[in-house]
Amino acid sequence: MIYLLVPVLLLTTWQFFLRARRQGLLLVFKSIAVAAVAGLLAGLFIGLGARAGMAAIPLANGGTPTLTLAGSFAVVITFASYGIGLGVVYEGLFRRLLRSNGLAYGGLLMLISWYPLAQAAAQQLTGQPALISLILVSGLIVALMWLPFGLTLEALLRRWQRPDIVRALAGTAA
Secondary structure, eight states: OHHHHHHHHHHHHHHHHHHHHHHOHHHHHHHHHHHHHHHHHHTHHHHHHHHHHHHHHHHHTTSOOOOOHHHHHHHHHHHHTHHHHHHHHIIIIIHHHTTSOHHHHHHHHHHHHHHHHHHHHHTTOSSOOOHHHHHHHHHHHHHHHHHHHHHHHHHHHHHHTOHHHHHHHHHHHO
16 A cells, blocks of 8 residues: 555645646635535544444454543544645645545545555454455455545535635635
């Protein structure tokens, strides 16, 4: 997954640069700020999905998950913070490519991260679950992380970037 990060960040930066030349730097900075806040809010779904996945591991091992408020809060906030960067990358690079389809972005993130997350979880299992159940459960948990994230991110961006708001921001940028 890490080998995809550098080209995606470079392309995102380039797209923001091109947009700044067309629309102005202030409007682009406002767009980045809105995408970061929307990503953080939508990222709560990433955190909740990650916490559900962490709770599923002890269940699969035949135990009971130990859920503490402090631990759950730390996991949710940590994983939700990934939404900041992913929101900015979506706004800068993927939103136009995917035609403002948050579900497609969530699906793309799901496909990229399914195997690494499932492999990390499988290493924590003490038994040998059936391959099909491992694939289905890990796919469900990864889908619970990314699909609601993508849908919520697009809904928040669409709400904040309505034409009347964009015109008002463009008026302040001039």
